[in-house]
Amino acid sequence: MDERVREHARTLIDWSARIEAGDDVVVRVGPDAHDLAVAVAEVSGERGANVVTTYASGEVTRAYLRAHDGDFEEDPEYERALLANADAVLTLGGGRNTAATADVPGERRQAYDRARQDVRKARLDTKWVLTEHPTRALAQQAGMSYEAYQKFVYDAINRDWEAQAEKQSRVKDALDDAREVRIVSGDGTDLTMSVEGRVAVNSAASVDYDSHNLPSGEVFTAPSAAEGEVVFDVPMTINGRQVTDAHLRFEGGRVVEHAAAQGEEAITEVLETDDGARRLGELGIGMNRGIDRVTDNILFDEKMGDTVHLALGRAYESNFPAGREDEANESAVHVDLITDMSEDSRIEVDGEVIQEDGTFWFEAGGPER
Amino acid sequence: MDERVREHARTLIDWSARIEAGDDVVVRVGPDAHDLAVAVAEVSGERGANVVTTYASGEVTRAYLRAHDGDFEEDPEYERALLANADAVLTLGGGRNTAATADVPGERRQAYDRARQDVRKARLDTKWVLTEHPTRALAQQAGMSYEAYQKFVYDAINRDWEAQAEKQSRVKDALDDAREVRIVSGDGTDLTMSVEGRVAVNSAASVDYDSHNLPSGEVFTAPSAAEGEVVFDVPMTINGRQVTDAHLRFEGGRVVEHAAAQGEEAITEVLETDDGARRLGELGIGMNRGIDRVTDNILFDEKMGDTVHLALGRAYESNFPAGREDEANESAVHVDLITDMSEDSRIEVDGEVIQEDGTFWFEAGGPER
Numbered sequence: 001m002d003e004r005v006r007e008h009a010r011t012l013i014d015w016s017a018r019i020e021a022g023d024d025v026v027v028r029v030g031p032d033a034h035d036l037a038v039a040v041a042e043v044s045g046e047r048g049a050n051v052v053t054t055y056a057s058g059e060v061t062r063a064y065l066r067a068h069d070g071d072f073e074e075d076p077e078y079e080r081a082l083l084a085n086a087d088a089v090l091t092l093g094g095g096r097n098t099a100a101t102a103d104v105p106g107e108r109r110q111a112y113d114r115a116r117q118d119v120r121k122a123r124l125d126t127k128w129v130l131t132e133h134p135t136r137a138l139a140q141q142a143g144m145s146y147e148a149y150q151k152f153v154y155d156a157i158n159r160d161w162e163a164q165a166e167k168q169s170r171v172k173d174a175l176d177d178a179r180e181v182r183i184v185s186g187d188g189t190d191l192t193m194s195v196e197g198r199v200a201v202n203s204a205a206s207v208d209y210d211s212h213n214l215p216s217g218e219v220f221t222a223p224s225a226a227e228g229e230v231v232f233d234v235p236m237t238i239n240g241r242q243v244t245d246a247h248l249r250f251e252g253g254r255v256v257e258h259a260a261a262q263g264e265e266a267i268t269e270v271l272e273t274d275d276g277a278r279r280l281g282e283l284g285i286g287m288n289r290g291i292d293r294v295t296d297n298i299l300f301d302e303k304m305g306d307t308v309h310l311a312l313g314r315a316y317e318s319n320f321p322a323g324r325e326d327e328a329n330e331s332a333v334h335v336d337l338i339t340d341m342s343e344d345s346r347i348e349v350d351g352e353v354i355q356e357d358g359t360f361w362f363e364a365g366g367p368e369r
Numbered sequence: 370m371d372e373r374v375r376e377h378a379r380t381l382i383d384w385s386a387r388i389e390a391g392d393d394v395v396v397r398v399g400p401d402a403h404d405l406a407v408a409v410a411e412v413s414g415e416r417g418a419n420v421v422t423t424y425a426s427g428e429v430t431r432a433y434l435r436a437h438d439g440d441f442e443e444d445p446e447y448e449r450a451l452l453a454n455a456d457a458v459l460t461l462g463g464g465r466n467t468a469a470t471a472d473v474p475g476e477r478r479q480a481y482d483r484a485r486q487d488v489r490k491a492r493l494d495t496k497w498v499l500t501e502h503p504t505r506a507l508a509q510q511a512g513m514s515y516e517a518y519q520k521f522v523y524d525a526i527n528r529d530w531e532a533q534a535e536k537q538s539r540v541k542d543a544l545d546d547a548r549e550v551r552i553v554s555g556d557g558t559d560l561t562m563s564v565e566g567r568v569a570v571n572s573a574a575s576v577d578y579d580s581h582n583l584p585s586g587e588v589f590t591a592p593s594a595a596e597g598e599v600v601f602d603v604p605m606t607i608n609g610r611q612v613t614d615a616h617l618r619f620e621g622g623r624v625v626e627h628a629a630a631q632g633e634e635a636i637t638e639v640l641e642t643d644d645g646a647r648r649l650g651e652l653g654i655g656m657n658r659g660i661d662r663v664t665d666n667i668l669f670d671e672k673m674g675d676t677v678h679l680a681l682g683r684a685y686e687s688n689f690p691a692g693r694e695d696e697a698n699e700s701a702v703h704v705d706l707i708t709d710m711s712e713d714s715r716i717e718v719d720g721e722v723i724q725e726d727g728t729f730w731f732e733a734g735g736p737e738r
Contacts, residue, residue, distance in 0.1 A: 045436030050445040053424040067414030076419040078454035085447035
């Protein structure tokens with residue numbers, strides 16, 4: 001076995017999900033994530049955890065959803081019981097075709113998801129973690145050879161997460177103390193947001209850090225009262241459509257103007273979903289410098305070092321103090337847009353520059369790759 | 370999709386497992402059984418059943434068992450709850466290597482199985498069915514090309530099971546009424562067994578026939594008081610060792626002499642397991658004429674048309690009238706041995722010939738292939 005796969009499994013089990021002896025672990029295996037599943041089973045066995053493997057195939061889901069009449073049973077008890085009795089749910093992404101479910105009607109998928117809210121909730125009540133095994137399908141999505149893509153993925157995942165968490169904690173502290181954040185970039189971005197009274201999350205790829213993605217590597221909070229302009233120069237796929245150089249203008253926290261070099265109608269659709277879709281739900285500062293390129297996969301792109309992402313729509317409750325979660329933006333959508341901050345850019349917190357051209361204030365010698 | 374895969378799925382769902390709208394179905398998917406899993410999901414969706422897919426990989430199991438210290442938790446509740454709340458469990462065999470678990474120590478595997486008796490029992494309390502997707506690994510085991518092996522598998526599985534059940538019911542009736550069965554073959558076989566007071570099972574690949582294998586195609590009962598000699602001329606793999614031309618001599622229902630052209634020590638080991646291992650647990654008459662060759666896979670071999678198999682060891686309770694299940698042979702082993710009856714052979718029931726050279730008494734024009 002490729003030693004990088006084993007390290008991935010150890011990172012997932014020990015750092016991300018904090019699996020202990022006796023834990024009841026559900027491992028959801030993508031069709032091409034077999035090698036990672038073997039490594040996860042091995043490390044789980046070493047730790048004395050219990051393992052049930054489920055099969056997470058887009059083609060199986062597509063066949064089922066298209067054949068069903070759409071009148072789905074609510075929260076089948078056998079599936080709910082599996083998850084409600086589990087301590088951890090580890091999703092090992094690894095499909096064979098990123099477009100495997102492209103011809104499932106949206107309403108059918110939504111009806112299925114609506115019928116299974118308690119199943120979903122049971123999963124989210126565990127130590128859940130989402131990771132990806134590098135597959136040829138994802139390499140293709142990234143426009144990369146398989147070998148180069150594998151290296152990319154392991155550079156992003158097999159990191160010194162303790163050191164990463166320590167570095168990120170400085171940015172979290174800066175945001176927690178702040179009233180206002182401003183991002184400025186030579187491409188026309190100049191946006192000011194309030195973050196007063198919000199709690200930043202040090203998303204360090206571990207459930208102990210309120211973080212459920214591997215890789216992670218970002219600090220995020222829930223901004224409000226956005227004023228100004230922002231250009232998202234990192235290309236994105238939104239609802240199946242390529243979006244480049246999206247441009248938003250905010251007044252009083254709401255988008256009042258938008259444009260894009262490509263895919264403008266995808267942004268228009270998002271904005272028209274509901275009232276919350278015109279307001280921000282997340283400001284994230286990407287700090288994973290193992291991720292040094294765009295691969296058209298949001299799990300990786302939004303954590304890319306020296307980027308900032310803003311999400312239109314729903315906010316995370318973890319960004320609000322206890323008892324104030326109802327202030328969170330409750331839109332039906334959460335769409336991330338990313339802007340590069342590595343050149344001719346700065347992030348200011350209450351007027352003080354915390355990052356300039358990709359270098360944080362605590363990185364005197366320039367960014368540490 | 371290959372239309373034969375869809376037919377396999379329909380046979381499994383409709384004929385074998387009798388899946389109905391609202392049934393909670395667990396589908397256990399072997400790593401190379403993906404195509405069948407897709408077809409099973411499609412047909413399950415059409416029927417309005419619920420589906421949870423689990424991943425049944427020998428390599429995952431091997432990695433887990435070898436890494437674990439062997440002190441397994443008893444019947445983890447999350448896994449038991451999944452199965453105890455399920456209506457049906459469909460196992461789609463399809464590994465990539467029939468020797469995937471060859472280096473798992475036997476004691477480790479046995480400790481794992483012992484710790485999970487309630488999980489196993491919960492599965493056996495559902496409408497469970499075991500089937501196989503044709504894979505390259507199984508083709509290799511059979512010494513066949515992949516294309517020829519696929520044809521072989523679908524000839525065995527995609528049958529007119531209604532007609533098969535009807536034909537088998539005649540043999541069941543003959544055995545149910547009988548006191549004694551005798552099998553005679555030119556290779557030296559002449560064995561007489563009592564079947565008095567036993568119930569033959571018409572194993573027609575459907576839970577409605579007490580049959581949990583697809584393919585099936587046999588009638589079996591639980592014999593006692595065997596007297597005489599039998600030669601098993603169909604080669605078998607027993608505990609990883611090839612056995613050819615095994616020869617047993619019975620007196621008063623017990624094996625008193627044994628030999629084999631190859632693998633004699635494998636038979637010796639079986640016989641020495643416990644007292645029940647020297648007595649018979651099953652007499653089966655193979656009637657699936659879609660299976661016309663040995664493929665070194667007991668799921669298929671024992672159902673081959675014009676064969677008889679005898680099992681040393683444990684009997685099935687379904688062969689005993691209600692209240693008399695405690696008469697069943699309770700050995701820890703159940704090892705099938707097969708003899709060809711297509712030439713120079715006959716089966717007698719209470720002195721009447723019911724099959725001669727592979728032709729049953731009701732097949733005037735010779736065996737119907």
